[in-house]
Amino acid sequence: MSESDPGHAPLSLRVAVASGKGGTGKTTVAANLAATVVSDGLRVQLLDADVEEPNCHLFVRPTLKDSSPIEVLIPEVDEARCTLCGRCSEVCEYKAIVVLPTTVLVYNELCHSCGACALLCPEQAISEVGRAVGVLERGVAEVKGAPRGDSAGEGTHEIAFVQGRLTIGEAKPVPAVHAVAGAVDGEADVAIIDCPPGTSCPVVEAVRDSDLVVLVTEPTPFGLSDLRLAVAMVRELGQPFAVVINRADVGDDRVRRYCAEEGIPILLEIADDRRVAEAYSRGQLAIEAVPGLRQQFGALWSAVRAAADDAAGRDSAHARARATRGDTSAEASDSTPGSKAGQS
Amino acid sequence: MKELVVISGKGGTGKTSLVAAFARLAGRAALADCDVDAADLHLVVRANDREEHPFSGGKVARVIDERCTGCDRCREVCRFAAISADPYRVDPVRCEGCGLCVRLCPSEAIAFDAVVNGAWYVADTPFGPLVHARLRPAEENSGKLVTVVRNEARRLATEQGLDLVLVDGSPGIGCPVIASLAGASLALVVTEPTLSGQHDLGRVLELCRHFRLPVAVCVNKWDLNPELAGEIEREALAKGARFVQRVGYDRLFTAAQIAGDSVLDAAGARATEAIATGRRAPQTAARASSSADGAPRDEAANVISAKSATPDVATPDVATPDVAGEVRRLWQALREALDGAAADSAVR
Numbered sequence: 001m002s003e004s005d006p007g008h009a010p011l012s013l014r015v016a017v018a019s020g021k022g023g024t025g026k027t028t029v030a031a032n033l034a035a036t037v038v039s040d041g042l043r044v045q046l047l048d049a050d051v052e053e054p055n056c057h058l059f060v061r062p063t064l065k066d067s068s069p070i071e072v073l074i075p076e077v078d079e080a081r082c083t084l085c086g087r088c089s090e091v092c093e094y095k096a097i098v099v100l101p102t103t104v105l106v107y108n109e110l111c112h113s114c115g116a117c118a119l120l121c122p123e124q125a126i127s128e129v130g131r132a133v134g135v136l137e138r139g140v141a142e143v144k145g146a147p148r149g150d151s152a153g154e155g156t157h158e159i160a161f162v163q164g165r166l167t168i169g170e171a172k173p174v175p176a177v178h179a180v181a182g183a184v185d186g187e188a189d190v191a192i193i194d195c196p197p198g199t200s201c202p203v204v205e206a207v208r209d210s211d212l213v214v215l216v217t218e219p220t221p222f223g224l225s226d227l228r229l230a231v232a233m234v235r236e237l238g239q240p241f242a243v244v245i246n247r248a249d250v251g252d253d254r255v256r257r258y259c260a261e262e263g264i265p266i267l268l269e270i271a272d273d274r275r276v277a278e279a280y281s282r283g284q285l286a287i288e289a290v291p292g293l294r295q296q297f298g299a300l301w302s303a304v305r306a307a308a309d310d311a312a313g314r315d316s317a318h319a320r321a322r323a324t325r326g327d328t329s330a331e332a333s334d335s336t337p338g339s340k341a342g343q344s
Numbered sequence: 345m346k347e348l349v350v351i352s353g354k355g356g357t358g359k360t361s362l363v364a365a366f367a368r369l370a371g372r373a374a375l376a377d378c379d380v381d382a383a384d385l386h387l388v389v390r391a392n393d394r395e396e397h398p399f400s401g402g403k404v405a406r407v408i409d410e411r412c413t414g415c416d417r418c419r420e421v422c423r424f425a426a427i428s429a430d431p432y433r434v435d436p437v438r439c440e441g442c443g444l445c446v447r448l449c450p451s452e453a454i455a456f457d458a459v460v461n462g463a464w465y466v467a468d469t470p471f472g473p474l475v476h477a478r479l480r481p482a483e484e485n486s487g488k489l490v491t492v493v494r495n496e497a498r499r500l501a502t503e504q505g506l507d508l509v510l511v512d513g514s515p516g517i518g519c520p521v522i523a524s525l526a527g528a529s530l531a532l533v534v535t536e537p538t539l540s541g542q543h544d545l546g547r548v549l550e551l552c553r554h555f556r557l558p559v560a561v562c563v564n565k566w567d568l569n570p571e572l573a574g575e576i577e578r579e580a581l582a583k584g585a586r587f588v589q590r591v592g593y594d595r596l597f598t599a600a601q602i603a604g605d606s607v608l609d610a611a612g613a614r615a616t617e618a619i620a621t622g623r624r625a626p627q628t629a630a631r632a633s634s635s636a637d638g639a640p641r642d643e644a645a646n647v648i649s650a651k652s653a654t655p656d657v658a659t660p661d662v663a664t665p666d667v668a669g670e671v672r673r674l675w676q677a678l679r680e681a682l683d684g685a686a687a688d689s690a691v692r
Contacts, residue, residue, distance in 0.1 A: 021384070023355040023515075024355075052353075052515075053354055053515070055544070058539040093402075112442060115423055116444040119448075168550045169554045171522050197382070198382055198515075199381050199382065200479055200484060200486045221384075221387050222360065225382070225383075225384055225387060226382040229381070229478075230481075233481035236437070236482045237437065237482055250595065281539065281572060283538075283539035
């Protein structure tokens with residue numbers, strides 16, 4: 001494949017793996033997709049943005065090479081200058097700074113780092129200082145390729161790995177998610193982001209600016225209910241998206257019917273297989289445990305590219321941007337079924 | 345009044361299914377679904393909504409075109425990159441509602457509107473009132489909404505003379521979880537025997553310790569990896585869990601969801617069906633499921649091999665997991681711990 005040529009221009013595809021409901025298989029999809037794609041000779045970055053409970057590392061076992069604090073700004077009051085006028089407290093929408101008769105209290109966990117108190121203090125008695133709320137870790141994960149007839153996939157392959165970890169007791173994950181999203185490497189062919197569950201601010205931060213959001217769900221009433229919410233979220237954001245159904249044969253048909261009615265492509269269905277669950281429990285990649293799954297994830301990769309291209313094609317500005325990145329994926333979009341990414 | 349909060353760290357471990365079963369076993373309690381990002385409890389407790397209330401958790405800035413002179417001051421000071429130029433617009437998703445642009449705009453061209461970013465509902469269920477909520481997609485302030493839901497459930501409990509509030513929490517360790525823990529009597533952490541479950545349990549237990557909240561642990565689907573289940577139980581006890589209890593893996597949990605019922609109802613239906621078709625009902629004494637000593641359980645290996653050979657729910661012959669019995673025992677242990685917690689606070 002021409003893409004294994006290290007000199008090719010990067011695809012710079014950004015794929016976010018998300019879900020409304022937790023425990024549907026985001027991490028399974030993200031980690032196995034990364035391991036499959038890297039075996040094709042592409043440059044892959046795997047980013048774990050589920051900063052409250054990051055789990056990708058358990059499956060790709062990276063060697064972490066550096067760790068840096070994720071900081072937010074909080075106000076620090078210079079008591080010598082402070083006249084206790086109360087302006088800071090008045091302008092803080094989050095009630096994070098309170099002026100008492102003799103002193104000023106800052107509630108760090110309520111502060112959103114907006115800077116209003118510092119900027120509006122008439123005495124310039126407030127400066128902003130960094131406070132660590134988590135760590136950003138980078139490393140390299142080596143995964144095994146599989147013998148696949150051609151020799152391209154054999155040997156070991158390196159995934160560039162990034163994860164954020166929120167400090168326990170910290171309420172606000174968004175700055176940590178932001179730090180992970182900010183670590184996406186434009187030189188990689190694909191950056192795969194394992195998102196937090198849910199539909200609110202942390203997920204928004206993780207899926208923003210992706211070329212495709214892959215929503216992982218399961219065919220159960222809870223799965224469907226939460227998928228609807230996740231779809232509403234990505235539509236609100238105007239992000240192209242598609243669905244992967246995990247444990248595809250456990251429940252009923254309502255998720256498939258919903259996707260058909262809404263015109264949402266289903267890129268892959270992963271069967272409920274005890275071997276997958278057991279591999280997961282051990283922290284083993286499913287593609288290494290279950291024969292045939294690697295091919296399925298290969299097909300998922302083609303479908304992801306096709307869906308992303310299709311979405312980009314409908315957004316001409318985006319298409320131009322992608323063209324300048326030297327994207328060459330026409331062959332994938334021709335051969336892949338269900339390649340229309342759902343959009344609002 | 346006692347309040348049991350069910351949380352998990354990792355999502356999808358079975359919180360909501362267990363809360364639905366507890367609701368049935370408790371008889372009457374006030375129910376609060378605090379997973380406001382992805383609320384599902386109402387799907388399995390036969391809920392009928394009777395009230396809907398808008399939730400306003402904050403404000404959002406809006407540019408008034410006629411007054412805007414394009415001075416760019418708002419965009420300069422916004423820390424959240426929420427403002428774009430030509431014409432000046434605020435992205436309501438990015439806007440954190442800090443109001444700094446509103447205060448600094450020299451032309452008073454930015455309005456600051458309260459936004460409705462969700463709704464909360466009161467529903468009737470056969471087991472007591474349920475308060476649940478829906479955050480509008482891509483919104484923030486889920487912690488505030490969780491607090492509204494809990495307070496409302498407590499108010500209803502008081503009003504109706506109920507002595508128990510059952511709280512279905514959200515995954516993770518961030519603001520909605522923290523908001524659901526404050527002032528609770530006991531937390532049940534539901535985990536699963538996977539490395540992810542183990543990793544996330546560790547973080548949640550630390551969070552509970554941070555808030556000095558007594559904790560019990562349930563290892564759900566324990567037979568997926570009996571060895572790791574045992575390891576997790578020992579760790580949980582070492583980290584201060586009051587007790588640990590296991591529940592087996594069973595597709596009955598999915599069947600119950602599809603029927604819109606609890607796993608106890610689904611177990612009842614399965615037993616009835618088994619009787620009707622002349623097969624034996626599930627074996628109640630198939631294995632011991634509760635132990636606080638982390639002692640090895642030999643029968644586990646048998647259960648695993650029997651189950652992997654016959655994963656189908658319709659074959660309740662040998663060693664069919666008695667998840668209903670396990671859930672009942674778990675509830676009994678929780679009830680005792682809650683009564684103990686009440687006694688503790690009375691002493692204090």
